[in-house]
Amino acid sequence: MEVKCSICGRKEKITKVHKDYTKLARDTKAVFTCELCRSRLRYQALQSQKPERPI
Ligand SMILES: [Zn+2]
Numbered sequence: 737m738e739v740k741c742s743i744c745g746r747k748e749k750i751t752k753v754h755k756d757y758t759k760l761a762r763d764t765k766a767v768f769t770c771e772l773c774r775s776r777l778r779y780q781a782l783q784s785q786k787p788e789r790p791i
Contacts, residue, residue: 737761741770743777 740747748770760766
């Protein structure tokens with residue numbers, strides 16, 4: 737099944753072993769994000785969770 741990343745628009749082929757396969761196959765509105773964007777989002781989330789550095 738071919739899916740498109742909602743962030744960068746990169747197309748990717750996923751198989752049944754993919755953890756989101758059933759979700760994406762069943763729900764057409766399900767959002768797919770590629771590995772690259774996922775790690776970027778995770779990194780950004782981590783950054784925003786960090787407390788402000790004391791000056
Ligand atoms: Zn992407």
